[in-house]
Amino acid sequence: MQKHRIYTTSFASIYPHYVAKAERKGRTKAEVDRIIAWLTGYDHKGLERILNDKTDFETFFAKAPKLNPARALIKGVVCGVRVEEVEEPTMREIRYLDKLVDELARGKALDTILRTN
Template sequence: MTKHQIYTMSFARVHPCYVTKAEKKGRTKTEVDEIISWLTGYSQKEIEAQLEKQIDCETFFAEAPQLNPSRDLIKGVVCGVRVEDVEEPTMREIRYLDKLIEELAKGKSMEKILRV
């Protein structure tokens, strides 16, 4: 079975798409990176280092310092897929991030997005 294209895509290529989506709705890159940090455990410096290294998405999530244990509270549909039903672990992490960025773009407060 071949890997999904997103797995081999550089996270540095995907990150600007998240930022653009957020900024179009009046949100910021800082908020996008805060969400990424919450989900993965990467610090801001570590996120920037991963972007500079052009690491692929699969490795970005595989090397995440500490995936947030509250991430299983993320529910809903993104890209036509119910995130809680995604069985493949890496794809589920990618969909979690997609869902959080979508919530940001829809104007949810950071408290609600980060399940505080």
């Protein structure tokens, strides 16, 4: 089975789209970065390194410092796909991130997005 092309796409090429989506709705790059940190454990320096090195999505998630166990609480549909039903682990991680950025752009409170309340 051939891998989906998103796996070999650099995270740096998609990251600006996440930020732009959030900013179009009055949210900030800092909020996007906080979501990424919550989901993956990447701090500011780690995220900058990923972006500068043009790390692909598969490696971005495979080498994440600490995937948040609460990410399993992320439910819902993004791009017509129910995230909790995605079987392939890397694709599920990508969909989790897509869903969190989507929630941010839809105006949800950050505490709700990060499943802290």
